[in-house]
Amino acid sequence: MNxxxxxxxxxxGTKADLRVGxxxxxxxxxxxxxxxxxNHIxxxxxxxxxxxAAELAPGDAAPRVYLVEPTGxxxxxxxxxxKKFPGNPTRSYRSSTPLEVVGEVDDWERLTPEALRAWRERLAELREDERGEIIN
Known part of the structure; x- marks a missing residue:
């Protein structure tokens, strides 16, 4: 049970070029x-x-969003x-087992350049703050 x-x-979300399977x-x-x-995906x-997540990923490739299925x-x-915020409003999850790519989606909202810049600035601030520590 999950x-x-x-x-x-x-x-x-990633900048990797992936295929179904x-x-x-x-x-x-x-x-x-x-x-x-x-330790998790x-x-x-x-x-x-x-x-x-795709837009914030490092690299120059185009951001991509894949439909995935957990394998475990x-x-x-x-x-x-x-641990940091009440509930799970972002519906975010993690697994130590792989995710299988079952498709790619293109109907997600792209960030404006200003919004992307603001997110990157916020992440830079968090890196310098102990609250930005990752629970791995």
Whole structure:
């Protein structure tokens, strides 16, 4: 049984060029704290949330949002839920098992350049603040 009670659909945002059947796994550097290698793969039930993650991901490639299915157990992401904020308003989750790509979506809202700049500034501030620590 999953610790989270959301059946999806689920999305993952990235700048990677993926295909149906590809699997996303843990063990990569955090988009938000690159010095941290992540023990989980993160995803959300909100396509625009995945789009935000894709836009903030490092690199020059186009941001992309993929429809994904967890292959195992998953839980609420403690970085944006009860450990730091009440509930799970972002419907964000994480898993130590892979996510399988089942499609790509293109009907998510892109950030304006101003909004993207504001998010990057906020993340830079969090990196300097202990509250920005990642629960890995």
């Amino acid at each position: 610790a989270a009670h959301d059946d999806g659909p689920f999305y993952h 590809d699997r996303l796994t843990a063990g990569f550097r955090s988009n938000y704290r690159p010095e941290v290698v992540m 993160y995803f959300t039930a909100l396509p625009n949330g995945a789009g935000l 157990e998953y839980e609420d992401d403690p970085n944006v839920t009860d």
